[in-house]
Structures are given as C-alpha cells and as structure tokens.
Amino acid sequence: MRIDAVASPTRYTVFFAVESYESAVEELRPLTERHWQEVALNQDKVKLSPVWERYEELARQGILRVIVARNSSKQPVGYIVALVMPHLHYRELLTAYVDIFFLLPEARNGMTGAMMFAFFESEMRRAGVRLMLSGTKLKLDLGKLFEWLDWTESDHLYQKLLD
C-alpha cells in the first residue's frame, strides 16, 4: 500500500514523501523550533540545539530516513525522522527507531497524522524494516493513535535531569 497524499479536511491537502536530509533540513529547522516549544520538558534549562553534523553523518551513512509532509503550496507542515539500522541485540532485525515526529497544529485536522504514519509504515516495509519503535510524550499522548495503527505498547521511558 502506498499513500502519496491525503486530502486533509477543509484547508489542507497534504503530500508525503521521503526526502534527503540535505534537501529538507533548512526548511524543517523552523518546524523543529515549534515542535520543541510544544512538547519539550525543562525548556528553561535545556535549550534546543540539535547536533546537525551528527544528523548529516547519519544521513551519509544511509541510516537516517526523513519523511516530510508538505501542503499544496509545497511548504513543509510536518516530518518523521527515523534511524534505520539492525537492532543491536538482534542482527537480523532491521529496525526503525523514530527519532522525532511532528505536525504543525494547523495541519492536524482530520486524518493527516494517521496518514503520515501510514505512509511512514509503507516506506519502512519497502525498506525491509521489520520493527518500528517510537515513543510518545505523556504531555501529548498519542497512544490511542498508535493503538489504532496497530502498534503495541511495550515500554515506559523515564528521565531524570541531573543539574
């Protein structure tokens, strides 16, 4: 199944595509800022400062996968970034570790988010991925969406900021 576009109700038609990190990164940077503002914890203590050169390196190594959602004006409205590599514990298990995902609030109406993940899954299947792993913020819990998309809840993630 391939999902190349979804008519998101009312204002948006959103298209999904796999894009190269190099071609997409400059356009996605402003979205990462909004993403951080919406969901990041400890914003007063930890500022957004991605290690872009590490992302570049992962892209060069063929590990990084970037899915970009664009509106009908070709402006980016969302993304899923994942690392695709063999699972460290299971050599034969090609695994997609979702690093980040985001949709601008104004692009969330209707099925856009679900279709973005459906597109991601179709691309991962095409790439031979057998396991997809993603977290979800408790602050913006997408557990029901993952459950509907047939993902299984498997872990809880804890954090402790050491100041």
Next chain:
Amino acid sequence: MGQPLDERVIGLVAEEFGVDASELSREMRLEDLGVDSLDLAGLMLAIDREFGLRIEPVEAASLETLGDLATLIYTEVCASTL
C-alpha cells in the same frame, strides 16, 4: 429491541468528541467536527469495542459523513449477521 444503529453511532461520536448528540446528524461531515487523528483514533477504537469492527486508517480517510460511518458499520457488521 436494541437502540437503532444510527443512534448508537452518533452516541459514540458524541461521547468520544465531547459534543451533544443532539447537535449531530447523519449528514454531518467529519471534517466539520474539527477533530484530528488522535480524536478519530479514539472513535475507531470505540467502534471496535462496541461493534467488533476494525476500520483501517485508509478506509476511515474515505469516510465523509457520520452517515457514511454508520453505513459502513451496518454493511460490515449488522448485514453480515442477517
């Protein structure tokens, strides 16, 4: 006799989206409810629990109105038991 299907579907939609059932009708378009994928996922999981019907995301994306949703449930669940 059980509750008519349309009423059950509209009742579920009202409960999931936190709206008054009296404000909903078969003709109402899902897009006009101002819901997102997370809301719709909650509704689809509720439909699965209530009717034992799993509606795939691609199929859900093709639904325009609450009537379309009720008709799909009727076709897939109720009609198959006749």
